[in-house]
Amino acid sequence: MVGAGRNPFVRQRLCPFDSSLLEIVKLTRMTIALKSTLACCLLAILASAAAAGEPYPADPAMPAYELPDPLKANDGTTVATAEQWKDKRRGEVLELFRKHVYGRVPATKYEQTFHVVHEDPQALGGRATLRQVEVRITRDGKTLPIRVNLFTPNERQQPAPAFLLICNRGPENIDATRQTKSPFWPVEEGIARGYAMAAFLNSDVDPDKHDEFKDGIHGMIDQGARHADSWGTIAAWAWGASRVLDYLRTVPEINPDQVAVIGHSRGGKTALWAAAEDERFALAVSNDSGCGGAALSRRRFDGREQVKRIVTSFPHWFCANFKDYSDREDELPIDQHELIALIAPRAVAVGSASEDRWADPRGEFLSVVHAAPVYALLGHKGLGTTEMPAIGDAIHGDRAHYHIRPGKHNLIVEDWNHYWDFADRVFGRTSQPQPTK
Ligand code: GTR
Secondary structure, three states, X not given: OEOOOOOOOOOOOOOHHHHHHHHHHHHHOXXXXXXXXXXXXXXXXXXXXXXOOOOXXXXXXXXXXXXXXXXXXXXXXXXOOHHHHHHHHHXXXXXXXXXXXXXXXXXXXXXXXXXXXXXXXXXXXXXXXXXXXXXXXXXXXXEEEEEEEEEEEOOOOOOEEXXXXXXXXXXXXXXXXXXXXXXXXXXXXXXXXXXXXXXXXXXXXXXXXXXXXXXXXXXXXXXXXXXXXEOOHHHHHHHHHHHHHHHHOOOOOEEEXXXXXXXEOHHHHHHHHHHHHOOOOOEEEEEOOOOOOOOOOOOOOOOOOOHHHHHHHOOOOXXXXXXXXXXXXXXXXXXXXXXXXXXXXXXXXXXXXXXXXXXXXXXXXXXXXXXXXXXXXXXXXXXXXXXXXXXXXXXXXXXXXXXXXXXXXXXXXXXXXXXXXXXXXHOOOOOOOOOOO
């Protein structure tokens, strides 16, 4: 375990700000009028603390915690070389996440084919080629189509890097006709920066509802009784992202070694797990992914999503074993910084929103911080700092990025701009934004 004493980030204390809040709470009992006045003041304080340039507010009180050391192998030995990480420890950590958090993909055989159902070489006023493709998974006479919208930039000297969005919102967010231009998938801006833009709906792979794993890919390739480590829906979506990657790697206009997987919220949890399971993803982008994503599970404070809540609200997302850690996060053999470590030495980008306490922005930041020993072992500095940036700022480190945008839980162009800036560095390119019209 990483000792709390040795690690300045691990031990959490009640800060003066929180003590004064307690005082405020006592005072508010005095009179109703005073109560409402103070409540207004408090709201004003919180609102100003969420402004660009301000530090992210201090942590609320929470129990002290210790994080598992990613470099301590299951047999208690210390992992001291890159080879030991790659040959031994990485596999152990991956197995721990399969067993306790996301579940295992079944070994069932299936067929996979790619079908271009629509192509427009002059999309976006000639700037891009649009392909609408079905990745068809077939087994026992049943077919599951994963529908992919792909724009590749027409102006390019070489195969383009690509961003694959796992879309956890409605189809209008990834509109191929571009009649609806959602900031969730800003195709025009991505193409202007030289990136291929691909997207699919997570619901094509597995509908986001608890139906005892009857529909979607579960209904097609699960066999026999479920086990405590059988895959959940996040693992199914991640698997779907890999099937789309299978297709993207066949597209001549795309550089197969420069494909990023990106997702927001439940999609962000999925993007991290997809990149952990599939080392062909060069970059994983997790936007506001929170509990079960980038946020450390052991940071248990009121006002953020914790294991008990997430496995109750979304019983289908994780494997059954994860439920055992409700209110027992300290007993997890891993924590989410090790999910980030599984992506090393590839690149990882984590974004938060300042008003998204439910996702625990600081917990998301600290996961990237605590993955640094693994990045270091593999020759990279990671974030290169342990200081959380001010609201509105971004850290573009060595294979690791973090930013905290002012505002609410969402994926918007401001987030994408940070991710493209970071991807430019990772892929060694300078993509100057071009006018989109
Ligand atoms: C919330 C859930 C989060 C996050 C979010 C989303 O209801 O508590 O874990 O995944 O949904 O996906 O938008």
